[in-house]
Amino acid sequence: MRNSFGxxxxxxxxxxxxxxxxxxxxxxxxxxIDVDFGFIxxxxxxxxxxxxxxxxxxxxxxxxxxxxxxFNGKTTxxxxxxxxxxxxxxxxDYDNLKDVFRPSHADFTYFKKYGIRDYRGGGRASARESxxxxxxxxxxxxxxxxxxxxVKAFTSKVGNVEFKDHYSKIDFNLIDxxxxxxxxxxxxxxxxxxxxxxxNEGDTIGGIISCVISNCPVGLGEPQFSKFHxxxxxxxxxINAAKGFEYGMGFNxxxxxxxxxxxxxxxxxxxxxTNTNFSGGVQGGITNGQDxxxxxxxxxxxxxxKPQSTIDKNGVTKVLNINGRHDPCxxxxxxxxxxxxxxxxxxxxxxxxxxxxL
Numbered sequence: 001m002r003n004s005f006g007x008x009x010x011x012x013x014x015x016x017x018x019x020x021x022x023x024x025x026x027x028x029x030x031x032x033i034d035v036d037f038g039f040i041x042x043x044x045x046x047x048x049x050x051x052x053x054x055x056x057x058x059x060x061x062x063x064x065x066x067x068x069x070x071f072n073g074k075t076t077x078x079x080x081x082x083x084x085x086x087x088x089x090x091x092x093d094y095d096n097l098k099d100v101f102r103p104s105h106a107d108f109t110y111f112k113k114y115g116i117r118d119y120r121g122g123g124r125a126s127a128r129e130s131x132x133x134x135x136x137x138x139x140x141x142x143x144x145x146x147x148x149x150x151v152k153a154f155t156s157k158v159g160n161v162e163f164k165d166h167y168s169k170i171d172f173n174l175i176d177x178x179x180x181x182x183x184x185x186x187x188x189x190x191x192x193x194x195x196x197x198x199x200n201e202g203d204t205i206g207g208i209i210s211c212v213i214s215n216c217p218v219g220l221g222e223p224q225f226s227k228f229h230x231x232x233x234x235x236x237x238x239i240n241a242a243k244g245f246e247y248g249m250g251f252n253x254x255x256x257x258x259x260x261x262x263x264x265x266x267x268x269x270x271x272x273x274t275n276t277n278f279s280g281g282v283q284g285g286i287t288n289g290q291d292x293x294x295x296x297x298x299x300x301x302x303x304x305x306k307p308q309s310t311i312d313k314n315g316v317t318k319v320l321n322i323n324g325r326h327d328p329c330x331x332x333x334x335x336x337x338x339x340x341x342x343x344x345x346x347x348x349x350x351x352x353x354x355x356x357x358l
Contacts, residue, residue: 005133005136005235005238005344006028006344006348007226007348007349007351007352008028008348008351008352008355009026009027009028009029009140009344009347009348009351010026010027010028010348011024011025011026011132011133011136011344012024012025012027013129013132013133014132015086015124015128015129015131015132016118016120016123016124016126016128016129017086017118017120017122017123017124017126017128017129018086018118018120018123019086019118020085020086021083021084021085021086022083022084022086022128022129022131022132023081023082023083023084023131023132024081024082024132024135024136025079025080025081025082026069026079026080026082026135026136026139027079027080028348028351029069029075029077029080029139029143030075030077030143030351031074031075031076031077032074032075032077033074033075033142033143033146034073034074034142035066035070035073035074035075035139035142036142039138039141039142040064040135040138040139040142041063041064043134043135043137043138043141043336043340044062044063044064044084044131044134044135044138045062046134046176046333046335046336047062047130047131047134047333047336047337048060048061048062048333049327049333051179051332051333052179052332053179053196054179054180054192054195054196054199054328054329054332055179055327055332055333060086060087061087062084062131063084063085064082064083064084064135065082065083065084065085066080066081066082067081067082067083068080068081069081075139080139082132082135084131084132084135086128097119097320097322098119099312099313099314100310100311100312100313100318100320101310101311101312101313102302102303102308102310102320102322103302103308103310103320104299104302105122105125105302105303106122106125107119107122107125110123110124110125111313125240126240127240127241127327127330127333129240130239130240130337130340133239133337133340133341133344134336134337134340136340136344137336137337137339137340137341137342137343137344138340138343140340140343140344140346140347140348141339141340141343143347144343144346144347147215148215149213149214149215149216149217149346150213150214150215151211151212151213151339151342151343151346152172152175152211152212152214152339153175153181153209153210153211153212153335153336153338153339153342154170154172154175154181154182154183154209154210154211154335155180155181155182155188155191155207155208155209155210155331155332155335156182156207156208156209156210156295157207157208158180158191158194158195158205158206158207158329158331159194159198159205159206159207161187161190161191161194162187162208163182163183163184163187165184167210167212167291167293170183171183175335178192179192179332180192180195180329180331180332181331181332181335191207195328195329196328198328198329199328201306202304202305202306203300203304203305203306203328204300204301204302204303204304204326204327204328204329205300205328205329206241206243206297206298206299206300206301206329206330206331207297207298207329207331208295208296208297208298208331209295209296209298209331209334209335209338210293210294210295210296211293211294211295211296211338211339211342212291212292212293213281213291213292213293213342213346214291216281216287216289216290216291216292216346217287217289217350218286218287218288218289219286219287219353220286220287220346220349220350220353221282221285221286221287221349222285222286222352223284223285223286224285226349226352227282227284227285227286228282228285228286228287228292228345228349229247229280229282229285229294230285231345231348231349232245232247232292232294232342232345233245233247233294235341235342235344235345236294236296236338236341236342238341239296239298239334239337239338239341240330241298241299241301241302241330241334242296242297242298242299243297243298243299244296244297245294245295245296245297246294246295247280247281247282247292247293247294247295248277248278248279248280248281248282248293248294249261249278249279249280250280250294250295253278261278262278263275263276263277263278263279263283263290264276273289273290274288274290277290277291277293280292280293280294281293294342296338298330298331298334300329301326301327301328301329301330303322303326304322304326305322305326307319307320307321308320
């Protein structure tokens with residue numbers, strides 16, 4: 001099982017949903033970076049469960065404990081190990097899942113691949129693992145912040161409720177002022193109401209998270225097998241429940257013609273720029289200095305509180321009734337995960353670019 005992410009800036013994660021802890025090791029972190037522990041904890045607080053009525057009611061403090069790689073408040077350039085202890089597991093809620101496979105979950109595929117699975121809360125397949133990704137992303141953000149590179153994600157669609165304004169019109173300060181993390185408070189209220197309705201029905205719903213990387217330098221990305229958008233897409237599709245990725249105009253541009261979609265070059269006070277950004281900040285797999293804009297589609301959470309027909313490991317048909325605490329919609333807590341993965345991709349490619357410099 002591959003548990004590491006990145007080329008030079010790497011994150012290796014460990015732990016299960018109902019194990020003693022989750023955590024990771026970050027390698028390739030530049031030295032002499034001031035570590036803002038409050039900032040890192042705030043990123044974790046944005047992801048943690050139990051933060052509102054529209055998220056799972058599992059209660060975890062998600063306090064990160066750093067074990068190495070930091071001295072006198074600065075990174076040392078050595079591996080940064082960290083751990084977050086689990087404290088609110090209710091493993092008995094999953095006893096009835098020991099021998100059955102939840103529809104559209106990882107139960108069946110894990111069992112067939114490894115011959116064994118941790119059925120408590122999904123084990124390694126649980127979104128609990130994303131705690132480590134948020135810590136890794138927060139460390140990457142500490143470097144990007146020094147370079148004034150920002151990564152901002154927000155919920156742009158839940159079910160059929162959509163925020164349609166261009167990201168250039170967004171007040172990003174409004175994103176975290178509501179539980180669903182939509183920058184339009186009127187649209188956010190409609191999203192929250194829809195999620196609450198679905199939750200009351202014992203069901204789940206999906207949606208879309210949009211993200212913009214601003215002040216991204218020109219030249220990130222390799223020309224073929226580590227194209228920037230390919231690594232970015234891989235990072236996003238590696239998030240639990242992610243089902244689709246597009247950047248720039250994406251699928252919306254297929255009906256247009258080249259004459260409508262080409263980003264024409266202009267001289268912007270001596271700097272070469274483009275007058276549009278249909279490409280989403282990436283051309284030929286390499287960033288062009290414009291904002292990198294992308295969207296990630298998330299499916300409805302597979303675990304629902306309605307009876308479902310399924311199969312056990314012996315092939316016998318069963319009626320499955322699930323207990324436990326689950327998110328009716330993954331998007332509110334996935335926003336900081338999307339930011340974290342994007343931040344790690346940006347920093348990783350910046351370090352990779354330095355390999356060309358003597």
